[in-house]
Each structure stands twice: as C-alpha cells, then as structure tokens.
Amino acid sequence: MQPFYKDREIADKRVALTSSTWKALHGLRTPGKSLGDTVADLIAEHQKRMLERDLEEIDTGGHFVPWDEAKRELGL
Numbered sequence: 177m178q179p180f181y182k183d184r185e186i187a188d189k190r191v192a193l194t195s196s197t198w199k200a201l202h203g204l205r206t207p208g209k210s211l212g213d214t215v216a217d218l219i220a221e222h223q224k225r226m227l228e229r230d231l232e233e234i235d236t237g238g239h240f241v242p243w244d245e246a247k248r249e250l251g252l
Contacts, residue, residue: 187210187212201214201215204218
C-alpha cells in the first residue's frame with residue numbers, strides 16, 4: 177500500500193524568518209494552505225512574472241527568423 181503523500185514532498189527544511197516577515201507571509205496564506213504551500217505559490221508567481229518580463233523584452237527587442245529558415249539552419 178502506497179502512503180497517501182506519495183506525490184508530495186515531505187517538508188524537512190527550516191527557514192529562519194523575522195517576526196515581521198513571518199506575519200506578512202502568514203497574512204498571505206489562504207485557508208487550507210500551509211506556509212510552505214504559500215511560499216511555493218509565491219515562487220511560482222515570481223517565476224511567471226520573470227518569464228513574462230523576459231518574453232516581453234524578447235518581443236520588443238528581439239530579432240526573429242522565419243520558422244522555415246530556422247529549421248534549415250538547425251537541420252530540422
């Protein structure tokens with residue numbers, strides 16, 4: 177029989193936070209979520225914003241090559 181948490185990581189690390197940071201983090205926590213879940217959500221949101229920023233930068237200043245030309249150059 178598989179443990180019910182087989183698809184979840186076990187939290188075994190500790191992070192020291194100042195009281196004000198802990199209060200701010202706790203204030204962001206939604207009911208039913210742990211502080212670890214909240215941190216994971218914040219990381220995912222940050223990564224999404226970074227990707228959007230990078231894609232916007234590429235879109236505004238990037239040099240684009242037609243797909244057929246890129247395939248030829250890459251030997252695809």
